[in-house]
Amino acid sequence: MKYIVGIGGMTNGGKTTLTNNLLKALPNCCVIHQDDFFKPQDQIAVGEDGFKQWDVLESLDMEAMLSTVQAWVSSPRKFARAHGVSVRLDASDTHILILEGFLLYSYKPLVDLYSRRYFLTVPYEECKWRRSRRSYAVPDPPGLFDGHVWPMYQKYKREMEANGVEVVYLDGMKSREELFHQVLEDIQNSLLNRS
Numbered sequence: 001m002k003y004i005v006g007i008g009g010m011t012n013g014g015k016t017t018l019t020n021n022l023l024k025a026l027p028n029c030c031v032i033h034q035d036d037f038f039k040p041q042d043q044i045a046v047g048e049d050g051f052k053q054w055d056v057l058e059s060l061d062m063e064a065m066l067s068t069v070q071a072w073v074s075s076p077r078k079f080a081r082a083h084g085v086s087v088r089l090d091a092s093d094t095h096i097l098i099l100e101g102f103l104l105y106s107y108k109p110l111v112d113l114y115s116r117r118y119f120l121t122v123p124y125e126e127c128k129w130r131r132s133r134r135s136y137a138v139p140d141p142p143g144l145f146d147g148h149v150w151p152m153y154q155k156y157k158r159e160m161e162a163n164g165v166e167v168v169y170l171d172g173m174k175s176r177e178e179l180f181h182q183v184l185e186d187i188q189n190s191l192l193n194r195s
């Protein structure tokens, strides 16, 4: 069985942290990080607001991300081997792929592939505070969060909801451990129901 999990939601909701914890616990589990598909800086548009538009779908090479997902779908075993993931021979023939990123459910060709879509959120103030402590490959210029990051998050979330995309919301204010156990248990139950 092939099982694709989305760990989506807002920037600094805790997606990467949760994903790394799940990867250690789930057998035959590969990961694809959406952040690895950002286009080079010189291809990022500059908006009327003067900000580089990092937080829009066009800043990501989603075709390349889709091809990577398709490579896993066509042979999870080969994909795992190529990415240094050990495949347990004794385990049942279940293969899991985690897709992790902030715009997972806004790209049409991918949206129906998920077996389960999680969506992490934290309140505005917490998100802004966590973000202010992060250092990205390209540092945030002053005002980016309120001028670009937060409005784009709201826009894409509204669109996702208007499109009726079904997600399981996760409270990113819970502890790392609580989130890990909640989602691990949920995935395990969902896998049992399918087998």
Ligand SMILES: Nc1ncnc2c1ncn2[C@@H]1O[C@H](COP(=O)(O)OP(=O)(O)O)[C@@H](O)[C@H]1O
Pocket (backbone or CB within 6 Å): 010, 011, 012, 013, 014, 015, 016, 017, 018, 130, 172, 173, 174, 175, 176, 177, 179
């Ligand atoms: N459950 C949590 N509670 C408090 N802080 C968290 C939690 N999960 C992650 N963090 C912290 O928040 C920041 C963003 O986490 P990260 O996993 O990189 O988020 P994302 O990938 O969604 O941007 C990091 O400093 C991380 O240590």
Ligand SMILES: NC(=O)c1ccc[n+]([C@@H]2O[C@H](COP(=O)(O)O)[C@@H](O)[C@H]2O)c1
Pocket (backbone or CB within 6 Å): 010, 011, 012, 015, 016, 035, 038, 054, 055, 101, 102, 136, 137, 138, 149
């Ligand atoms: N990885 C990069 O090349 C890069 C560059 C500029 C901004 N970012 C930021 O990365 C964020 C997405 O990653 P997180 O969800 O982990 O925060 C976006 O909000 C974007 O503004 C990433």
Ligand SMILES: [Mg+2]
Pocket (backbone or CB within 6 Å): 015, 016, 035
């Ligand atoms: Mg991240």
